[in-house]
Amino acid sequence: MEEYAREPCPWRIVDDCGGAFTMGTIGGGIFQAFKGFRNSPVGVNHRLRGSLTAIKTRAPQLGGSFAVWGGLFSTIDCGMVQIRGKEDPWNSITSGALTGAILAARNGPVAMVGSAAMGGILLALIEGAGILLTRFASAQFPNGPQFAEDHSQLPSSQLPSSPFGDYRQYQ
Amino acid sequence: LGRQLLLPHFVLTKACLKTQPLRWGLREQKKTVQPRTVLGFTQKTFWTQGPDPRKAKEDSSKQVSINRNQREETGVSTSQKVKEAGRDVTYLIVVLFGVSITGSLLYTIFKELFSSSSPNIIYGKALGKCRTHPEVISVFGEPVKGYGEMSRRGRRQHVSFTEYANNGLKRIRVKFYIEGSEPGKQGTVHAEVEENPRSGQFDFRYIFVDVAPKRSIVVEDNRFQQS
Numbered sequence: 001m002e003e004y005a006r007e008p009c010p011w012r013i014v015d016d017c018g019g020a021f022t023m024g025t026i027g028g029g030i031f032q033a034f035k036g037f038r039n040s041p042v043g044v045n046h047r048l049r050g051s052l053t054a055i056k057t058r059a060p061q062l063g064g065s066f067a068v069w070g071g072l073f074s075t076i077d078c079g080m081v082q083i084r085g086k087e088d089p090w091n092s093i094t095s096g097a098l099t100g101a102i103l104a105a106r107n108g109p110v111a112m113v114g115s116a117a118m119g120g121i122l123l124a125l126i127e128g129a130g131i132l133l134t135r136f137a138s139a140q141f142p143n144g145p146q147f148a149e150d151h152s153q154l155p156s157s158q159l160p161s162s163p164f165g166d167y168r169q170y171q
Numbered sequence: 172l173g174r175q176l177l178l179p180h181f182v183l184t185k186a187c188l189k190t191q192p193l194r195w196g197l198r199e200q201k202k203t204v205q206p207r208t209v210l211g212f213t214q215k216t217f218w219t220q221g222p223d224p225r226k227a228k229e230d231s232s233k234q235v236s237i238n239r240n241q242r243e244e245t246g247v248s249t250s251q252k253v254k255e256a257g258r259d260v261t262y263l264i265v266v267l268f269g270v271s272i273t274g275s276l277l278y279t280i281f282k283e284l285f286s287s288s289s290p291n292i293i294y295g296k297a298l299g300k301c302r303t304h305p306e307v308i309s310v311f312g313e314p315v316k317g318y319g320e321m322s323r324r325g326r327r328q329h330v331s332f333t334e335y336a337n338n339g340l341k342r343i344r345v346k347f348y349i350e351g352s353e354p355g356k357q358g359t360v361h362a363e364v365e366e367n368p369r370s371g372q373f374d375f376r377y378i379f380v381d382v383a384p385k386r387s388i389v390v391e392d393n394r395f396q397q398s
Contacts, residue, residue: 008325015325086298087318087327088291089284127328128276131283134329 009078013071020070021063028062029055073099089127096123288366288373290332293345294319297362297378297390301349304390310382311351311358319347341366343373349380358382 036054040047077095081087100119101112283289298317301307307315319330330347344363350356359381364373378390 008321008327012325081316081318085314085316086295088295089280089328092328124280125273125276127283128278128280131329132276132279 009081013074013078016074017067017071021067024066025059025063028059032058032062069099069103072102089131092123092127093120096120288341288343288364290330290343290345293332293343293362293364293373294330294347297345297360297375298347298349300375300378300390301360301380304388306388307349307358307380307390308351310353310388311349311356312353313351315349315351317347317349317360337365340368341373342376356382358388 032054033051036051037047039054040050073095076098077091080091080095084091097116097120100115100117104111104115283291286292294317298315301317302315318327321327322329327348330345332343332345334341334343336342342363342365344361346362347360349358349360360378361381362378363376365376366372367374374393375391376394377392379392380388380390382388
């Protein structure tokens with residue numbers, strides 16, 4: 001049923017935008033809860049109300065910023081997949097750098113370069129974390145080579161080459 | 172697939188870890204305020220000792236007051252030094268912890284992208300050879316696209332691979348997928364490289380493409396020559 005698996009890229013933009021918004025809102029909510037709590041006058045009611053007010057005012061802003069970043073990043077990433085015809089970690093790093101640069105465009109070219117560097121480094125770290133976690137997860141389930149040393153689909157490779165040309169086709 | 176499911180959660184936890192430096196920064200701001208108040212207290216103690224020499228007119232009483240001042244100074248400064256040293260060591264440990272984590276992540280990504288034995292490099296080279304192979308082009312159509320295993324979030328950037336040793340030489344086997352402009356056609360590419368003992372580089376042993384249902388395209392096969 002691999003033939004019916006849908007291409008992930010166009011839908012992934014929406015998925016990533018929503019996921020980024022959720023992360024920003026939840027993370028921002030937690031952070032602003034503590035900040036509002038500490039910034040309020042003495043008294044439990046005052047502190048709780050200050051905490052809630054801070055969450056309501058600032059968490060949506062942070063969620064929006066994350067959504068813009070995630071949506072633009074995913075759009076550029078899908079564009080690169082389409083152009084390069086290849087998916088590898090370079091797409092993520094380049095997309096992170098370009099996203100940082102584009103979102104800092106209003107601040108001038110110097111800020112764009114700085115934001116591009118920050119975006120690229122951040123995505124490199126995220127890719128590094130992903131690779132480390134993959135290796136760690138696979139190390140937890142050690143299994144030898146899952147198939148024979150040489151594939152059985154090519155038994156005739158040991159035979160002398162056929163006179164029909166350099167390209168071999170088996171059915 | 173179970174392994175890939177772990178990725179997003181751990182990545183999220185990593186993202187949470189990255190917010191911690193901000194908290195430490197906040198704590199630093201708090202603690203920097205404290206020394207000023209401590210200094211204020213010490214200044215006050217000095218002022219309270221000031222009137223004593225003025226009141227005493229006899230020489231012996233003056234000497235006694237001077238000794239008292241010296242003793243109190245050394246006591247206060249010693250305790251402050253100990254506190255500052257402890258705080259500095261704590262900050263240094265935190266900074267080293269952060270730098271080591273960041274360093275290991277950067278090392279991992281650089282090794283993946285630039286080492287000649289990394290699965291990503293092998294994937295790139297094998298895909299390049301597949302793209303120029305006429306039989307692959309005729310089956311899938313141009314342009315040929317390549318990608319790795321699908322993760323939960325729809326990203327396919329990491330190819331599956333396995334490493335093993337044969338006759339003391341390291342081998343890496345990589346599996347990825349290709350598809351072209353023909354709709355519904357998808358191929359699984361198996362590629363294997365072996366360490367060349369003379370040059371230290373990794374040379375391809377074979378590259379072949381599995382096309383459903385029962386067909387294989389041999390892009391490169393060097394097993395007979397090497398074995």
